[in-house]
Amino acid sequence: MALRHAVLAALLDGERSGYQLAKVFDVGMANFWHALPQQLYAELAKLERDGLVAGREVVQETRPNKRLFTVTDEGAAELRRFAVTPSKPSFIRDDLLVKVAAADSVPAAELIEQLVERAAVATAKIELFDGLLRTMRGDRDEADFLATGARIGPYLTCLRGRSFEADHRDWCERTAEVLRARRNAGAR
């Protein structure tokens, strides 16, 4: 029951089509919620049926027609209800961590490779987020924007995503280093 709230939150920035949402849920939103297009279209249909969002058909000449969705008052109320209910703590759930947990019984070379690769992905994400953050705050500095800016929600979650990626990258690098050192020591 939380994808629906994530969709509502994503629509707060303004009218969006399912297709646009699919992209948002693949980059910015993707820090804390990821969803495939199919899920989003299905969820939008349910949200519309429940009156939490309103769809508006836009006929296009040069592109396929699309439907733009907005949060209704009911949708906003639902979001407020959701915001005040306690949420259970999160965890990571990452295949790579499972592999590292089994590090003593699996070949080190591939594991090191994956850790290095993952660190690179994290670095790329950090750059992406830095770009998003810059765009969101415009020409102001962060402290000023956070103090007086409008719509700081996405900015705050993006900061969390950035920090998560930086942390992840550091861990990947340190872990790869540990495994390399052991492999070299063992090979001697």
Add this chain to the structure above:
Amino acid sequence: MALRHAVLAALLDGERSGYQLAKVFDVGMANFWHALPQQLYAELAKLERDGLVAGREVVQETRPNKRLFTVTDEGAAELRRFAVTPSKPSFIRDDLLVKVAAADSVPAAELIEQLVERAAVATAKIELFDGLLRTMRGDRDEADFLATGARIGPYLTCLRGRSFEADHRDWCERTAEVLRARRNAGAR
């Protein structure tokens, strides 16, 4: 298809019952994979059917009987296969982040409260992890243990868990501070 590998990894430390696994998946393992007892019993049954783990009935006088599971050679091979396949990057998926994303449209007081609460939970987890880490490395220091210790896999993932929680706690505190400052500025 990754709970099964998480279970295999958890069984590397030695024979365990479903009940014991359920506890492992609620604390140590819980950093990167969480599962309820029902899931674990079901998964163990499947793993046994597929010959990846072997169960052994232990008759107890004073306690209910139990079944202890070990990873078979086939299971170890499966784990190695899993370890060398690429894994998709992880993301957070946290209700609280969804709420913060909607921060501009939901009541601040409750959100701040939840952030503070979450920071406290994170602090408690950090202490738990620190205890686990101390236990795992015994009287050695970390660098020495990581260089020469046996079974460092769980230690490395626990470090990731610790780091994740520390990062999360910091973000919660900073975010709460930002929201408080805005609320006070707005109230003036």
Add this chain to the structure above:
DNA sequence: TCTGAACAGTCAGAAAATTGACTATAGTGG
């Protein structure tokens, strides 16, 4: 002596997420 926690597990059902198709049109690069 009663209560509650710890031990050890099982069953059924619902909800959520993933996988893998498939339909169209328009524009761009080679």
Add this chain to the structure above:
DNA sequence: CCACTATAGTCAATTTTCTGACTGTTCAGA
């Protein structure tokens, strides 16, 4: 002209995860 990408979606099936209830025993503490 061909291949490819981007736009804008839909459908079906399966897999995975979560929710909630249920059955027993033993031991420690009030």
